[in-house]
Amino acid sequence: MKYSMRKESVSTFFIALVGLLFLLTGCVSKEQPISVASEQASAQPSPTTVSSPAVQSSLPMERESSTILVELTDSGFSPAFITIKAGQTVKFENNGAAKRWPASDVHPVHSSYPGSGIRKCKTAASGSIFDACRGLDNGEAFAFTFNEKGTWHYHDHLDPGTKGTVTVE
Numbered sequence: 001m002k003y004s005m006r007k008e009s010v011s012t013f014f015i016a017l018v019g020l021l022f023l024l025t026g027c028v029s030k031e032q033p034i035s036v037a038s039e040q041a042s043a044q045p046s047p048t049t050v051s052s053p054a055v056q057s058s059l060p061m062e063r064e065s066s067t068i069l070v071e072l073t074d075s076g077f078s079p080a081f082i083t084i085k086a087g088q089t090v091k092f093e094n095n096g097a098a099k100r101w102p103a104s105d106v107h108p109v110h111s112s113y114p115g116s117g118i119r120k121c122k123t124a125a126s127g128s129i130f131d132a133c134r135g136l137d138n139g140e141a142f143a144f145t146f147n148e149k150g151t152w153h154y155h156d157h158l159d160p161g162t163k164g165t166v167t168v169e
C-alpha cells in the first residue's frame with residue numbers, strides 16, 4: 001500500500017516532469033521557428049540591400065546609357081525640357097491622339113543638330129539623325145541617342161509650334 005502510494009507519487013512526479021519538459025521544449029520549439037523566421041526576415045532585407053547597391057551602381061551607368069522617356073501628348077512634349085548626359089538615348093513616345101513628328105530645329109530643314117537634316121530622311125542616314133522622318137501614331141516611338149553636347153531645340157514637324165529642348169552635358 002505504502003509502496004503503491006509512493007509509486008503513484010513518483011509517477012505523477014514523472015508526469016509533471018515530462019509535462020514540464022514538454023512545456024519547455026514547446027516553448028523552445030516555439031521560439032526556434034520565430035528565430036528562424038526573424039533570421040529569414042533579416043535575410044530578406046539583405047538581398048534588398050544587396051540589390052540596392054546594384055541599383056545604385058547601375059545609376060552611374062544609367063546616366064550614360066539609359067533611355068529617357070519624353071511623352072508626346074496632345075498638349076505637347078512632356079517633359080519639354082530635359083538635361084541628359086552625352087551618349088544617352090531619348091525615346092519620344094506618342095501617347096496622344098494626333099500624329100507627332102519629333103525633329104531637330106529649325107523647321108522646316110531640321111539641321112540644328114549636327115549631321116541632321118530633313119533631306120537625309122529618304123537616305124540611309126535616316127536612322128541616325130535627330131528626326132523621326134515621319135508622323136508617329138499613338139503608341140509609336142522614335143528613339144535618338146545624343147552624342148553631341150549642347151542645347152538642342154526640337155519641334156513637332158506636323159505642328160511646329162510644339163517645341164522641346166534637350167540639353168546634353
Ligand SMILES: [Cu+2]
Nearest residue numbers: 103107108157
Ligand atoms: Cu519641322
